[in-house]
Amino acid sequence: MKILLFIGFAALTAAALLHADHRVAGAGALIAGVTLIRALLAGRGGRRRTILDVSALLCGFLLAWQLAAANFRVLDPVLFPTPEEVLKLFFGEFGEMFKGMFSSLYLLGSAYFLALATAIPAGLAVGGSERLRDAAEPFSKVLSAIPPIVYIPYAIALLPSFSAASIFVIWSGAFWPIFVNTIAGVVNIPETLLDSARMLHLKKRIFIFRILLPGAMPSILTGASLGLIFSFLLLTAAELIGATEGLGWYVKNYSDFADYGKVICGIIFIGLVITAITAVSRRIEKALLRYREVRK
Amino acid sequence: MIEFRDLNVSFQDKTVLEKIDFTVADGEFVCLLGQSGCGKSTLLRVLAGLLPATSGGVTIDGRAVCGPERACSVVFQDYSLFPWMTTGKNLMLALAASYPEKKRAEIRDLAESYLEMVGLGGVFGQYPATLSGGMRQRAAIARALAIPSRILLMDEPFGALDPVNRAMLQDLIKELHRDSRGARTMIFVTHDVDEALYLGTEIVLLGSSPGRVIAREKNPAARNLTREKLFNDGSVIGLQRKIMDIYRADMTEKLNHRTLFHSGNGI
Numbered sequence: 186m187k188i189l190l191f192i193g194f195a196a197l198t199a200a201a202l203l204h205a206d207h208r209v210a211g212a213g214a215l216i217a218g219v220t221l222i223r224a225l226l227a228g229r230g231g232r233r234r235t236i237l238d239v240s241a242l243l244c245g246f247l248l249a250w251q252l253a254a255a256n257f258r259v260l261d262p263v264l265f266p267t268p269e270e271v272l273k274l275f276f277g278e279f280g281e282m283f284k285g286m287f288s289s290l291y292l293l294g295s296a297y298f299l300a301l302a303t304a305i306p307a308g309l310a311v312g313g314s315e316r317l318r319d320a321a322e323p324f325s326k327v328l329s330a331i332p333p334i335v336y337i338p339y340a341i342a343l344l345p346s347f348s349a350a351s352i353f354v355i356w357s358g359a360f361w362p363i364f365v366n367t368i369a370g371v372v373n374i375p376e377t378l379l380d381s382a383r384m385l386h387l388k389k390r391i392f393i394f395r396i397l398l399p400g401a402m403p404s405i406l407t408g409a410s411l412g413l414i415f416s417f418l419l420l421t422a423a424e425l426i427g428a429t430e431g432l433g434w435y436v437k438n439y440s441d442f443a444d445y446g447k448v449i450c451g452i453i454f455i456g457l458v459i460t461a462i463t464a465v466s467r468r469i470e471k472a473l474l475r476y477r478e479v480r481k
Numbered sequence: 482m483i484e485f486r487d488l489n490v491s492f493q494d495k496t497v498l499e500k501i502d503f504t505v506a507d508g509e510f511v512c513l514l515g516q517s518g519c520g521k522s523t524l525l526r527v528l529a530g531l532l533p534a535t536s537g538g539v540t541i542d543g544r545a546v547c548g549p550e551r552a553c554s555v556v557f558q559d560y561s562l563f564p565w566m567t568t569g570k571n572l573m574l575a576l577a578a579s580y581p582e583k584k585r586a587e588i589r590d591l592a593e594s595y596l597e598m599v600g601l602g603g604v605f606g607q608y609p610a611t612l613s614g615g616m617r618q619r620a621a622i623a624r625a626l627a628i629p630s631r632i633l634l635m636d637e638p639f640g641a642l643d644p645v646n647r648a649m650l651q652d653l654i655k656e657l658h659r660d661s662r663g664a665r666t667m668i669f670v671t672h673d674v675d676e677a678l679y680l681g682t683e684i685v686l687l688g689s690s691p692g693r694v695i696a697r698e699k700n701p702a703a704r705n706l707t708r709e710k711l712f713n714d715g716s717v718i719g720l721q722r723k724i725m726d727i728y729r730a731d732m733t734e735k736l737n738h739r740t741l742f743h744s745g746n747g748i
Contacts, residue, residue: 377560380531383549385578385628395574399565476565476608 266446275450282435282454289420289431290458292348296355296423297416304360304412305405308367309397318368325368329361334422347427354426358419359412366408370401403477406470413466417459432458482506483528483632483666487537490523496691497523501537503685503694507631508663510655510703512681513670514724520692521670522636528668529553529634541632550632554625558637561621562609568620569605572596575624595623599653615646622654635669639676647676648708655680659704674724678717679708686724688731696727 247268254260255267266274311317333354340350374397382396398405421433428434436451471478488501497520505511513521526532528539530550539546541553555561562571572592580588593605599619609617618638625633635654639647658667671677677684682703688695702714711717 375560377557378563380526380529381555381557381561382563383531384529384553384555385575386549386551387574387578391574391578395566396563399563402565476610 263443264445266449271446271449271453274446275453278447278450279454282432282451285430285432285435286454286458288428289424289433292351292355292423292431293416293420296352297359297413299352300356300359300363300412300416301409303356304363304408305367305398308364308405308408309371309393309401311364312368312371312401313397318372321368325361325365329365333357333419337422337426341426351423351426351428354423355416355419358415362411362415363405363408366404366411367401370404370408371397373404374400402473406473410463410466410470413462417455482542483668484540484543485524485528485537486540488524488527488534488539489536490520490527490532491535498527499691499693501692501694503697505666505668505683507666508661510658510667510669510680510682512677512684513668513687514672514674514677514681514684515687515692516672516689516728519687519689521672521687523692524687525555525634525636525668525670528632529555531555552630553632553634554628554630555634555636556618556621556625556638558640562617562624564609567606567608568596568601568612569593571609571620572624572627575627579628591627595627596620598626599623613646614642615650618642618650619653622650622657626657631664632666632668635667637670637672640671651676651679652708674721675712677724678721679703679711684720684724686727688735690735695731696724698724 250265251268254262254265255269311321336357337350337354340353341347344350344353378400379396382392387396420431421437424431424433425437432451432455436448436455439445439447439451483505485501485503488498489496490498501524513524515521523532527534528546528550530546530548530553533547541550562568563574566574569589569592572595573588576583576588576591577585580591583591593602596602596605599622601616601619601623604612604616604620609620612620621638638654639650642650654667654669658665669677669680671680678700680703681700684698684700685694686696686698687693698720700717700720702711702717706714706717
């Protein structure tokens with residue numbers, strides 16, 4: 186099986202290399218092939234294997250793209266520029282995308298932290314009271330299912346600036362998953378644990394910050410990472426409101442002008458930003474749930 | 482003195498506790514003995530003020546219990562310690578709430594000394610998840626003792642432990658009771674007859690569906706005798722037999738009142 190794969194890759198890599206117009210890409214394909222084979226031959230488990238597997242999948246994808254777009258020309262060249270062209274474009278456009286990132290992160294960050302700051306206290310309050318929970322449930326069920334883009338006209342009409350309206354749209358997407366999961370987190374704290382806390386006669390503030398909040402934390406973090414994903418999904422929609430820069434705007438703008446090379450660059454850049462943010466949020470999550478890691 | 486006065490508890494239509502009526506003198510070690518589901522934990526929760534009575538009630542020194550009771554501290558079978566705090570922080574939280582005037586360093590020293598008292602020196606910075614079941618219950622007992630309450634309530638605290646740890650913790654709790662010289666009343670819920678005989682200076686037997694007191698027995702031998710001597714003591718052996726007889730009679734009576742086989746009409 187491995188030998189067949191090896192021969193296949195060798196043939197494809199040779200095809201890529203022999204194409205006179207795409208020597209650079211061919212060399213890339215060669216590296217891709219080597220990585221893939223190394224991944225296949227990698228031994229035991231662990232982090233090293235995962236890294237090799239991920240890079241092999243990535244290289245395999247690039248190789249397939251290169252062969253389909255450049256060597257065999259089976260893809261529409263307007264919609265699918267070759268990896269080589271995209272790579273050149275990426276470095277050329279990097280400055281503009283980097284600038285756009287700050288504008289996007291401003292919208293995303295403000296909206297996301299606003300969502301955390303409103304949804305967690307609201308969720309703790311509602312989760313802690315059966316009466317509020319029953320009253321809030323129908324609203325949260327209905328409102329969380331409505332895509333926030335439908336609020337755009339109202340946001341523009343009611344809020345003072347375009348960026349406030351954008352922040353509102355992202356906020357309304359991130360709020361519900363955090364809110365609903367905070368409530369679930371409070372409800373799922375074992376009753377005995379709450380009874381133990383009640384017998385300590387803690388002050389209300391201490392009860393909230395030392396018992397309810399950490400007790401609900403695993404669920405809050407699930408909600409927070411869902412909220413983060415929703416924020417990214419809504420970023421493009423939010424940047425349709427009067428934005429002149431930003432990652433979502435960048436992709437949408439060049440898509441309108443049929444400049445698909447830049448669209449792909451934008452997608453790759455967004456992917457890199459999401460990867461970085463997810464890595465940071467994982468770290469935070471791990472630190473907050475440290476006590477779970479120490480189980481024997 | 483703790484007084485249960487005609488206490489009834491029902492959930493929806495189901496009566497869980499019926500006409501509970503007895504008193505506990507200060508400094509006693511009372512074991513509430515009964516089968517699973519007989520309402521002994523419910524009785525403990527009503528006494529702690531965690532659950533309201535449907536009618537009747539409990540008083541401690543003549544004062545009615547309403548809401549979490551300051552005179553009581555509780556050790557549950559599970560989930561007593563907060564898993565997100567280290568063992569030391571768990572104690573410090575309880576101590577800081579009880580002694581708001583004390584400084585943080587003092588609270589820390591106190592917490593360490595309570596942990597040492599139950600044989601847990603050196604686990605201050607460890608999370609409960611890293612401790613064994615027995616160690617966790619020791620820490621929970623230390624926290625309950627750290628609260629300045631006169632009554633210690635324990636809800637099957639050793640139910641999930643292995644026999645060796647269980648015996649060691651029974652000795653610990655017995656020693657703590659003896660050392661308090663009557664200053665601390667202990668109410669201990671269990672379904673294990675031997676455990677009740679070893680620990681309780683008084684045993685209250687609860688019958689099931691609905692939960693009610695079916696017998697109260699004094700067990701003075703538990704005060705002084707060691708484990709080996711206790712289970713060879715004539716009075717304790719007699720009491721053990723008596724308790725089993727009472728249970729058997731209660732079960733037989735219940736079975737007689739229940740239709741075991743239906744006639745099959747209408748099939």
